[in-house]
Amino acid sequence: LAADDLKNSITAENMIEEIFRREAGRVLATLIRLLGDFDLAEEARQEAFAAAIEQWPTHGVPANPRAWLIKTGRNKAVDRIRRDIVFRTKIADREFASAAADEVGALDDVDDTFGDDRLRLIFTCCHPALNAEAQIALTLREVCGLSTQAVARAFIVSEETMAQRLVRAKKKIRDAAIPYETPDSSVLDQRIEGVLAVVYGVFTEGYAATVGSDLIDVELCGEAIRLGRLLDALLPHNAAVMGLLALMLLHHARRLSRVSDAGDVVLLDDQDRSRWDQSEIAQGLALVDKSLRVPGQVSPYTVQAAIAALHARAGENEPTDWPQIVGLYEVLLRLQPTPVVELNHAVAVSMVDGAARALNLVDSLAARGKVTEYHLLHAARGRFLHQLGRLAEAREAYRNALNTATLEPERRLLAARLAALQSH
Amino acid sequence: MNYLLLVYTNEAEITGLGQSELKKLTDEYMEFTKSIVQAGHFKAGDRLKPVTAASTVRVRNGKAITTDGPFAETREQLGGYYLIEAKNLDEATAIAARIPGARFGSIEVRPVWPPMT
Numbered sequence: 001l002a003a004d005d006l007k008n009s010i011t012a013e014n015m016i017e018e019i020f021r022r023e024a025g026r027v028l029a030t031l032i033r034l035l036g037d038f039d040l041a042e043e044a045r046q047e048a049f050a051a052a053i054e055q056w057p058t059h060g061v062p063a064n065p066r067a068w069l070i071k072t073g074r075n076k077a078v079d080r081i082r083r084d085i086v087f088r089t090k091i092a093d094r095e096f097a098s099a100a101a102d103e104v105g106a107l108d109d110v111d112d113t114f115g116d117d118r119l120r121l122i123f124t125c126c127h128p129a130l131n132a133e134a135q136i137a138l139t140l141r142e143v144c145g146l147s148t149q150a151v152a153r154a155f156i157v158s159e160e161t162m163a164q165r166l167v168r169a170k171k172k173i174r175d176a177a178i179p180y181e182t183p184d185s186s187v188l189d190q191r192i193e194g195v196l197a198v199v200y201g202v203f204t205e206g207y208a209a210t211v212g213s214d215l216i217d218v219e220l221c222g223e224a225i226r227l228g229r230l231l232d233a234l235l236p237h238n239a240a241v242m243g244l245l246a247l248m249l250l251h252h253a254r255r256l257s258r259v260s261d262a263g264d265v266v267l268l269d270d271q272d273r274s275r276w277d278q279s280e281i282a283q284g285l286a287l288v289d290k291s292l293r294v295p296g297q298v299s300p301y302t303v304q305a306a307i308a309a310l311h312a313r314a315g316e317n318e319p320t321d322w323p324q325i326v327g328l329y330e331v332l333l334r335l336q337p338t339p340v341v342e343l344n345h346a347v348a349v350s351m352v353d354g355a356a357r358a359l360n361l362v363d364s365l366a367a368r369g370k371v372t373e374y375h376l377l378h379a380a381r382g383r384f385l386h387q388l389g390r391l392a393e394a395r396e397a398y399r400n401a402l403n404t405a406t407l408e409p410e411r412r413l414l415a416a417r418l419a420a421l422q423s424h
Numbered sequence: 425m426n427y428l429l430l431v432y433t434n435e436a437e438i439t440g441l442g443q444s445e446l447k448k449l450t451d452e453y454m455e456f457t458k459s460i461v462q463a464g465h466f467k468a469g470d471r472l473k474p475v476t477a478a479s480t481v482r483v484r485n486g487k488a489i490t491t492d493g494p495f496a497e498t499r500e501q502l503g504g505y506y507l508i509e510a511k512n513l514d515e516a517t518a519i520a521a522r523i524p525g526a527r528f529g530s531i532e533v534r535p536v537w538p539p540m541t
Contacts, residue, residue, distance in 0.1 A: 129513055176535045177425045179512035187518075 012057045019065050020049055024145055027069045029117035032124075033180055034070070035077050038142065038170045043080070048073035118143070119234045120180050122227075126195040127178045134169040135198045136205075141166055143230075144223045154205065154220055192235065196244050196301065199227045203248050221252050239294035243302030246287035250308035253280035265413045273315060281312045303332045322351040339371040347380055355387035375405035379414060386421065395421050426467060426509050426536040427516040432500040433529030435474050452524040460508060465519060469506035500529055507536070 027048070031041035048069045062068040125138040133155070140146045140154065152162035172178065183191040206220025228245035235241050257271035288309045291302040307328045314320035329345035342365050350358030362381055371377050378401035385394035398418040405411045441449065453471075460466045478493045494501075503525065510516040513533070520531040 127513075129517070176533075177512040177516075179514050181512075181514070183514065187514075 012061075015061065016052060016056055019061070020052075023066045023069060025143065026066060026118060027073065028142065028145075029121040030070050031073050031077070032121060032142075033117050034074050036180070037174065040077055040080075041073075044073035044077040045069070047076040051076070116182065116234075118230065119182050122195055122231070122234075123182055123191060124173065124178060124180050126191075126198045127173075128191075128194050129176060129178055130169055130172060132197075132201070134165060134172075135194075136201050137162060137165055138169050139198050139227070140202065140223065144227065146223065150219075189240075192238065192240060195231065196240055199224050199231070200244060200248075200301070202227065203251075207251060221248070221255065224248055225252060237290075237294060239291045239296065240299035240301055242287045242291035242294075243299040243305050246284045246291060246305035247301050247308060249280045249284035249287070250305060250312050253277040253284065253312065259409070263409055265409050268311060276312070285309050285312065298331070298335070300332060300335045303328055303335065307332075320351075322348060326352050339365060339374065339377075343371075343374075343377055343380060350384060350387075355384040359384040359388065373404050375401045375403075375410070375414070377401075378404065379417075382417065391421055425512070425516075426507060426538075427513075428534045428536055429506040429508060429516070429520050429523065430502055430532040430534065431504045431506075431523055431525045431529060432532065433503045433525045434499060435501050435503065437528060438503070439474070449524055456522055456524060457506075459522075460506070460519060465508040465510060467507040467509055469504070471504040472502060475501045503529070 024045070028041055028045050031044050032038055035041045035044060051072050052065075052069060056062075122139065122143055125142055126135045130138065137151050137155065140151045141148060146154075148163050148166060149159050151166075152159045155162060157165075182188075202220055203224035206222075206224060225245070225248050228241070228248055231241045232238075232245050253276050254271060256277070257273070257275040258266055260266050284305065288302065288305045292298065292306070307325055310321050310325055310328070326345070326348045329341065329348050332341050333345055343362065346358045346361040346365070349361060359381065362377060362384065366372065366377060366381075378397050382394045382397035382401060385391075385397055395418060398414055398421065402411060402414045402418065405414055438446075438449075457466065457469060475493050480491050480494055482489050482491075506523070508516065508519055510519060513535070516533050516535075520526060520533050523531055525531065
């Protein structure tokens with residue numbers, strides 16, 4: 001009998017853990033709406049989970065655990081607000097706290113619009129009145145549920161620094177009354193752009209870390225894709241959302257082949273295609289098609305995803321469709337005329353029209369003086385010059401690239417290129 | 425919540441405007457002010473005289489020192505303000521974006537603490 005009890009309690013524990021994992025984000029999002037305060041909501045959720053661990057094993061798991069957790073969390077918070085009254089002396093405070101407790105206690109729409117609450121949370125965390133770093137940090141912490149320590153690691157700052165950054169962001173939300181709302185349709189597209197920029201920021205930080213010794217932070221990429229899927233579920237048929245999710249999936253599908261066992265960069269041409277994640281590629285390709293079928297202006301994310309799709313479709317027997325890639329980069333240049341897009345366009349041009357024309361494009365980009373510190377520009381020049389047989393200049397370009405590159409694996413690749421040229 | 429909307433514009437740009445342009449801008453401001461009064465957002469608002477008329481006061485070691493103007497090297501100067509009531513930051517920034525000066529200057533949106541009790 002004792003063994004049975006033990007077995008039951010273990011399965012109950014697993015079940016409770018599973019429920020917590022599934023519901024943590026939704027419970028928090030709704031508690032923030034009900035309580036109007038991030039910290040109060042986090043404490044309330046913690047207390048609700050503690051109460052569940054105490055009560056569920058003996059009383060059984062409630063029929064609607066999510067509603068139970070939200071209701072319990074809200075009641076705990078109301079108790080806390082009421083309890084605080086005892087410790088306060090000022091009458092004005094007492095009236096305020098009492099009114100606040102009544103207000104929270106009166107709210108009874110615990111069991112509706114959970115999806116909307118998570119969307120509200122995303123829009124609040126990605127509000128343009130918060131600085132870009134705070135937006136990403138807050139989203140990882142509050143929407144993805146990463147610990148402060150994990151978010152700090154992603155930003156390569158101390159846990160204390162990150163905790164302060166999060167506190168400041170939440171204080172601004174409170175002090176400036178940043179709303180906990182899905183924005184009006186008049187500004188919705190613009191605000192979605194901001195949210196997507198945050199998700200893309202999380203992904204690129206994971207995909208090509210800007211500092212450190214590891215090339216890919218798979219955890220961050222995974223979080224970004226999870227966010228993308230959540231947005232796609234909450235804002236269905238949005239071309240930009242689908243485009244970004246497709247872009248991330250198509251890049252993420254190649255994660256195992258992008259880095260060698262020794263941690264070195266493996267360029268697209270040399271990658272082992274059998275290690276590409278075919279399921280992610282299939283999802284990505286389907287999303288690109290769906291996104292392109294949405295009427296209206298095409299999203300830059302979709303164009304980038306379409307380029308990634310052409311790379312993914314190419315195989316051993318099927319050459320990469322470089323002319324179409326050049327065409328897509330020209331579309332992208334019209335939507336997003338940035339130096340990085342120009343550089344990628346030049347690399348594609350080199351595959352169609354040769355290195356001489358590509359070198360012209362890159363030199364004109366460099367002459368405008370915006371990107372002299374960008375190591376990939378020098379690396380591309382080095383490659384074109386090498387192809388043109390101008391070896392001394394190629395060496396010089398690779399040396400410049402090496403001087404401006406910060407990521408260890410990339411530095412190793414550039415050093416290898418340079419060494420190969422020295423022996424000529 | 426109350427928000428103070430601080431209108432920063434380049435004074436030289438404004439003083440350089442022709443008669444008809446200035447009239448147009450003034451009309452736009454009157455139109456805007458009327459609209460936020462009607463919508464119940466308006467609490468207060470004024471246009472400021474140029475920084476050439478400004479003085480800065482500091483108290484150091486118990487002595488008040490008055491100096492000429494604020495920092496003249498900044499490109500934009502505080503030219504006026506509105507005190508408005510809005511339900512949240514999004515409503516406040518939407519109102520700020522409608523201030524005519526937002527098109528060529530910038531509007532700082534500052535939430536106001538409720539009065540101390």
